[in-house]
Amino acid sequence: MDAVCGASAPPFSNLTGAERDLSVYMTLADADQNIFSVFDDLKYDRSDADIMSPGMRTHAAAQLKPFGFNQVSGSVLQNKDEDIVCYIPKPQVLGASPFDITRYTPKRPQDYYVLTPTQTACRFIDTYAFEEAVERITALVQKQPINLLRLMDYLEDKPAHINIRKALGHFQAVQKLAVASEPLRRRRAL
Numbered sequence: 001m002d003a004v005c006g007a008s009a010p011p012f013s014n015l016t017g018a019e020r021d022l023s024v025y026m027t028l029a030d031a032d033q034n035i036f037s038v039f040d041d042l043k044y045d046r047s048d049a050d051i052m053s054p055g056m057r058t059h060a061a062a063q064l065k066p067f068g069f070n071q072v073s074g075s076v077l078q079n080k081d082e083d084i085v086c087y088i089p090k091p092q093v094l095g096a097s098p099f100d101i102t103r104y105t106p107k108r109p110q111d112y113y114v115l116t117p118t119q120t121a122c123r124f125i126d127t128y129a130f131e132e133a134v135e136r137i138t139a140l141v142q143k144q145p146i147n148l149l150r151l152m153d154y155l156e157d158k159p160a161h162i163n164i165r166k167a168l169g170h171f172q173a174v175q176k177l178a179v180a181s182e183p184l185r186r187r188r189a190l
Contacts, residue, residue, distance in 0.1 A: 022063040040190040044147035055190035117144040141175040
């Protein structure tokens with residue numbers, strides 16, 4: 001039973017460890033915040049737009065279909081039987097901060113976000129204490145590369161953001177090793 005909403009357990013609540021990786025490109029990155037992360041490329045440029053590409057959306061829909069989710073719009077997947085929605089939030093303006101991606105897309109406790117890895121890392125930074133954020137981002141970059149330069153460009157002068165700057169070199173080193181190793185090394189863009 002889901003203590004937050006009183007409904008039956010969501011279809012992803014029992015996923016553990018490797019089961020959280022729905023594919024090489026998609027993972028349940030945070031079961032506490034109900035966040036799926038989908039990536040589409042191994043290398044980023046600082047100027048890359050941090051948005052869900054059509055390939056990423058299609059991949060997310062395909063991976064969630066076996067769990068009873070149907071795409072009802074370009075940014076909404078719904079499991080009517082379980083009363084759960086997966087939202088793929090859209091930036092409100094071109095060049096918007098990845099820290100703001102969920103600001104205009106509220107969700108209920110049982111619902112999920114489907115985000116890019118960079119957007120997911122931003123949620124970790126804004127939600128968790130420094131040590132927990134570092135641990136979660138380190139685990140994420142081992143599976144999915146994030147646009148560290150873009151993330152760095154959008155860090156603000158608030159304590160959580162100032163603290164995370166100390167770990168950017170660590171994230172770069174971990175991500176560089178992960179991208180050069182299997183299973184990521186041979187992946188092509190979605």
